[in-house]
Amino acid sequence: MILAVAVAVAASVGAVARYLVEAALARRTVAAWPVGTFVVNLTGSFALGVLVGLTLDRGVGGSAHAVLGSGFVGAYTTFSTFSYETVRLVERGAYRHAVVNVAVSLLGGLMAAAAGLLLASVVTG
Amino acid sequence: MAIGVGGALGGAGRHAVEVALASPGVTTSFPWPTFVVNVTGALILGVVATLVVERWPPTRYVRPFVGVGLLGGYTTWSAFMTDAALLVRDGRPGLALGYMAATLVAGLAATVAGIGLGRRWPATR
Numbered sequence: 077m078i079l080a081v082a083v084a085v086a087a088s089v090g091a092v093a094r095y096l097v098e099a100a101l102a103r104r105t106v107a108a109w110p111v112g113t114f115v116v117n118l119t120g121s122f123a124l125g126v127l128v129g130l131t132l133d134r135g136v137g138g139s140a141h142a143v144l145g146s147g148f149v150g151a152y153t154t155f156s157t158f159s160y161e162t163v164r165l166v167e168r169g170a171y172r173h174a175v176v177n178v179a180v181s182l183l184g185g186l187m188a189a190a191a192g193l194l195l196a197s198v199v200t201g
Numbered sequence: 202m203a204i205g206v207g208g209a210l211g212g213a214g215r216h217a218v219e220v221a222l223a224s225p226g227v228t229t230s231f232p233w234p235t236f237v238v239n240v241t242g243a244l245i246l247g248v249v250a251t252l253v254v255e256r257w258p259p260t261r262y263v264r265p266f267v268g269v270g271l272l273g274g275y276t277t278w279s280a281f282m283t284d285a286a287l288l289v290r291d292g293r294p295g296l297a298l299g300y301m302a303a304t305l306v307a308g309l310a311a312t313v314a315g316i317g318l319g320r321r322w323p324a325t326r
């Protein structure tokens with residue numbers, strides 16, 4: 077029960093953090109690309125890779141993972157916004173942007189997560 | 202604040218799904234919890250974003266609460282990416298590819314379906 081509350085609180089902070097990053101980037105970038113979502117998803121993928129590598133993957137720190145990883149980072153990143161923005165790009169005829177958004181988000185995110193896992197394994201020996 | 206509250210509920214919702222469906226410690230089977238939250242979240246966001254942007258009168262709180270907060274917090278990109286990275290690392294690259302493809306296809310289709318549903322609401326603007 078307390079864990080659920082902690083997860084919820086961490087998630088609320090994560091969602092607000094995502095909003096702040098997206099708002100900050102929206103002022104500085106061209107509106108054609110969903111840069112805000114890309115940045116939070118990439119940084120979040122790296123962060124979760126590190127966290128999972130330090131906790132779940134080693135069979136320890138389940139609560140830490142739940143709160144920081146699932147709660148904060150899970151809410152910080154978003155799949156639904158990515159999907160909606162990609163579909164909207166297609167609807168506006170920006171097919172190339174949509175394809176690039178998907179490819180770069182997937183490849184970048186996967187590499188970020190892998191890098192995070194690698195860093196965690198290096199740190200823990 | 203609306204984002205924070207939405208994020209807390211979304212994160213709690215995802216945590217509940219994870220607790221219900223997850224196989225702790227297993228990194229080599231299809232990551233159902235993440236898949237379920239991402240596809241369902243994509244569907245709902247498709248509906249809600251369309252209603253807010255294209256159908257309902259402008260509001261101050263609904264979009265931040267439901268779109269950015271609730272559904273952004275409910276779905277997750279980071280878990281999607283770490284799930285896939287762990288599948289690759291632990292010897293299931295084919296499943297990783299299938300998982301990423303399935304999530305993308307199902308998620309984008311869910312978003313399109315959600316947008317379609319949202320557009321069936323009579324226009325009031």
